[in-house]
Amino acid sequence: MIDKLVSDIKKKNAPIVVGLDPTLNLIPNFIKEKNFKAYGETLEGIAQAVIEYNKGLTDAIADLVPAVKPQIAMYEQFGIPGLVAFKETVDYCKSKGLTVIGDIKRGDIGSTSEAYARGHLSGVTVNGKKLKAFDEDFVTVNPYLGIDGIKPFLDVCREEKKGIFVLVKTSNPSSGEFQDRVCDGKPVYELVAEKVREWGEDLCGESYSYVGAVVGATYPEMGAALRKVMPKSYILVPGYGAQGGTAKDLKPFFNEDGLGAIVNSSRGIIGAYKQEKYARFTEEGYADAARAAVIDMKNDINGIF
Amino acid sequence: MIDKLVSDIKKKNAPIVVGLDPTLNLIPNFIKEKNFKAYGETLEGIAQAVIEYNKGLTDAIADLVPAVKPQIAMYEQFGIPGLVAFKETVDYCKSKGLTVIGDIKRGDIGSTSEAYARGHLSGVTVNGKKLKAFDEDFVTVNPYLGIDGIKPFLDVCREEKKGIFVLVKTSNPSSGEFQDRVCDGKPVYELVAEKVREWGEDLCGESYSYVGAVVGATYPEMGAALRKVMPKSYILVPGYGAQGGTAKDLKPFFNEDGLGAIVNSSRGIIGAYKQEKYARFTEEGYADAARAAVIDMKNDINGIF
Numbered sequence: 048m049i050d051k052l053v054s055d056i057k058k059k060n061a062p063i064v065v066g067l068d069p070t071l072n073l074i075p076n077f078i079k080e081k082n083f084k085a086y087g088e089t090l091e092g093i094a095q096a097v098i099e100y101n102k103g104l105t106d107a108i109a110d111l112v113p114a115v116k117p118q119i120a121m122y123e124q125f126g127i128p129g130l131v132a133f134k135e136t137v138d139y140c141k142s143k144g145l146t147v148i149g150d151i152k153r154g155d156i157g158s159t160s161e162a163y164a165r166g167h168l169s170g171v172t173v174n175g176k177k178l179k180a181f182d183e184d185f186v187t188v189n190p191y192l193g194i195d196g197i198k199p200f201l202d203v204c205r206e207e208k209k210g211i212f213v214l215v216k217t218s219n220p221s222s223g224e225f226q227d228r229v230c231d232g233k234p235v236y237e238l239v240a241e242k243v244r245e246w247g248e249d250l251c252g253e254s255y256s257y258v259g260a261v262v263g264a265t266y267p268e269m270g271a272a273l274r275k276v277m278p279k280s281y282i283l284v285p286g287y288g289a290q291g292g293t294a295k296d297l298k299p300f301f302n303e304d305g306l307g308a309i310v311n312s313s314r315g316i317i318g319a320y321k322q323e324k325y326a327r328f329t330e331e332g333y334a335d336a337a338r339a340a341v342i343d344m345k346n347d348i349n350g351i352f
Numbered sequence: 353m354i355d356k357l358v359s360d361i362k363k364k365n366a367p368i369v370v371g372l373d374p375t376l377n378l379i380p381n382f383i384k385e386k387n388f389k390a391y392g393e394t395l396e397g398i399a400q401a402v403i404e405y406n407k408g409l410t411d412a413i414a415d416l417v418p419a420v421k422p423q424i425a426m427y428e429q430f431g432i433p434g435l436v437a438f439k440e441t442v443d444y445c446k447s448k449g450l451t452v453i454g455d456i457k458r459g460d461i462g463s464t465s466e467a468y469a470r471g472h473l474s475g476v477t478v479n480g481k482k483l484k485a486f487d488e489d490f491v492t493v494n495p496y497l498g499i500d501g502i503k504p505f506l507d508v509c510r511e512e513k514k515g516i517f518v519l520v521k522t523s524n525p526s527s528g529e530f531q532d533r534v535c536d537g538k539p540v541y542e543l544v545a546e547k548v549r550e551w552g553e554d555l556c557g558e559s560y561s562y563v564g565a566v567v568g569a570t571y572p573e574m575g576a577a578l579r580k581v582m583p584k585s586y587i588l589v590p591g592y593g594a595q596g597g598t599a600k601d602l603k604p605f606f607n608e609d610g611l612g613a614i615v616n617s618s619r620g621i622i623g624a625y626k627q628e629k630y631a632r633f634t635e636e637g638y639a640d641a642a643r644a645a646v647i648d649m650k651n652d653i654n655g656i657f
Contacts, residue, residue: 070463071478090483120464124471126485130435154494155457156524159425166429173376178395180431189459191496192522193529217497219461224498224547225540230533235540238533
């Protein structure tokens with residue numbers, strides 16, 4: 048999948064992933080009202096609104112970007128119907144040729160991480176038959192439990208030719224509380240990055256490894272240092288736009304070849320219709336507003352090279 | 353909920369939580385066959401088998417233990433039907449008076465952690481109406497993202513009088529890879545434990561805080577040190593039994609009053625019927641075997657005081 052992702056980034060000239068994080072506040076009222084009317088003010092009603100909203104967004108941006116990143120928490124909060132909407136979103140985006148990065152941030156001890164890896168990347172085998180639960184192309188993974196928690200994901204990635212992005216340095220203000228602590232002369236995030244490089248060494252695609260990293264746009268200096276520590280890892284960069292990262296902050300995350308990073312924007316795209324700048328589209332035109340915001344983001348990012 | 357948990361631990365004289373982690377391998381064949389016949393060799397068939405297995409276990413142990421801990425990965429691997437089984441298990445156990453600790457190990461940036469906290473502990477509010485997704489009493493939380501990722505859980509715990517267990521030192525062999533790194537003279541797990549104490553300071557029940565910690569039975573010396581760092585935090589102790597922790601390793605996790613720790617066993621209880629020691633119960637008697645294993649575990653642990 049890393050080869051498809053890199054190839055699509057080049058083809059579409061867009062190192063961009065759109066975060067499909069449908070909060071209640073972002074879903075246009077007309078979609079909510081319609082689905083509440085049909086399904087009641089219930090989790091089912093919300094979930095159906097989420098599906099409609101996501102499909103509209105996906106149709107509007109699928110030719111422009113290589114990938115989407117649904118954040119599972121935003122679906123899990125709506126319970127079983129919400130998780131059905133997550134699954135439908137993943138499957139719909141894949142049917143449109145998009146690479147899907149499941150932002151699940153799972154991580155546990157060995158056998159439990161294996162369950163997560165099988166549940167999201169491969170499927171469980173029952174009497175020789177493979178049954179698929181969720182079916183993303185990549186997932187994000189939390190490294191706090193060490194290699195035991197990562198290895199099952201690596202094994203599944205090898206089997207399925209899929210990939211992971213390991214949390215190295217997250218975009219939030221308090222990410223430094225533990226991640227920046229200096230141990231043996233190096234911050235924890237750098238120790239994790241060294242492991243990411245090591246874990247990816249025998250899991251390599253044409254030019255990049257199956258094992259990527261998450262590093263927030265809000266920390267460009269660390270991005271520069273980490274780029275060097277993990278030259279073969281794709282960096283998934285959250286924090287652009289709504290969280291405060293700007294295009295000029297992004298340069299250090301890329302390699303000399305203009306590859307090696309993919310920048311996420313969620314609210315800035317899927318909620319574009321709420322911004323002054325795109326207000327002309329109105330609520331009904333939320334998908335066209337998202338498309339316009341993607342084009343602007345593409346120009347903004349490509350301007351740094 | 354911490355007060356109910358402590359009170360039930362005293363009443364039942366059992367600082368024990370049973371891990372309801374239904375792998376395919378542990379579910380008795382007669383249950384799998386029956387449900388595969390009714391629902392096909394599908395995720396639905398597995399999920400129905402999980403529900404039947406869990407209900408049998410719960411009925412057999414509910415009067416003996418204060419709490420259960422379903423590991424959500426073991427359900428999530430079976431997709432939507434698996435998550436329905438998770439929800440039914442949580443609800444069934446609560447209807448039997450048990451405290452339910454959702455072993456979800458979630459953790460993300462602020463707004464995303466809030467979605468997880470609402471999804472598992474409180475519910476989302478739509479037009480003034482609260483809709484519940486999952487409804488555990490406690491959940492486990494990953495601290496790698498720092499206070500931003502924890503605060504939303506604390507806020508929801510305050511509202512709902514529920515609680516969390518923060519991963520401090522996990523039971524797996526490679527937990528030391530990042531958790532044991534020494535920063536400013538202290539290992540990372542101790543820095544996390546200091547935060548656990550701080551986070552719990554204004555969230556206190558009668559004798560213990562709403563903010564507990566996970567510390568593996570496989571590291572008793574660290575347990576002793578951590579017990580002192582977080583005197584008001586309940587410690588959830590995995591790793592007893594199948595993972596290698598013994599009763600004598602557990603003593604340091606408890607306070608002088610014999611409280612302050614709750615020990616988890618999963619396979620050792622729910623798969624007891626597979627052990628030589630409980631083979632007399634046969635597969636059909638898996639629930640009675642689990643009951644016998646709980647009684648033995650109770651005697652084993654109470655023997656240390």
